[in-house]
Structures are given as C-alpha cells and as structure tokens.
Amino acid sequence: MGFGKIAAHQVQKLAQMARDGAMDPASARKAAEDNLGRLKPADRAEAEAILRANAPR
Numbered sequence: 468m469g470f471g472k473i474a475a476h477q478v479q480k481l482a483q484m485a486r487d488g489a490m491d492p493a494s495a496r497k498a499a500e501d502n503l504g505r506l507k508p509a510d511r512a513e514a515e516a517i518l519r520a521n522a523p524r
Contacts, residue, residue, distance in 0.1 A: 471513025474502050478518060
C-alpha cells in the first residue's frame with residue numbers, strides 16, 4: 468500500500484469521524500490538510516485521485 472493510499476484512507480476516516488460527531492469538522496479538516504501536506508507530490512496526487520474517485524456524488 469502506497470503512502471497516497473494510506474493518506475486517503477486516513478482522510479476518509481477523519482471525514483467519517485466528523486460526520487459521526489466524534490470530531491469537530493474544522494479539526495478534522497485541519498488534520499486532513501496536514502496529512503496531505505506532509506506527502507511528496509506524487510503521493511499527494513495519488514491520495515487526491517483516490518479521494519475524488521470515492522467522493523460522494
């Protein structure tokens with residue numbers, strides 16, 4: 468599993484926690500942005516592609 472895939476999974480879990488009320492939405496967004504910000508450009512692109520593909524419509 469690549470770092471982009473791991474980061475995408477973490478971002479999805481943060482979003483789920485915010486939806487469930489287990490985490491403040493602003494804190495979840497900040498944590499997700501921090502997660503993605505630590506990645507190398509190629510890994511970030513992979514994570515963003517996964518997140519776009521799995522985004523609710």
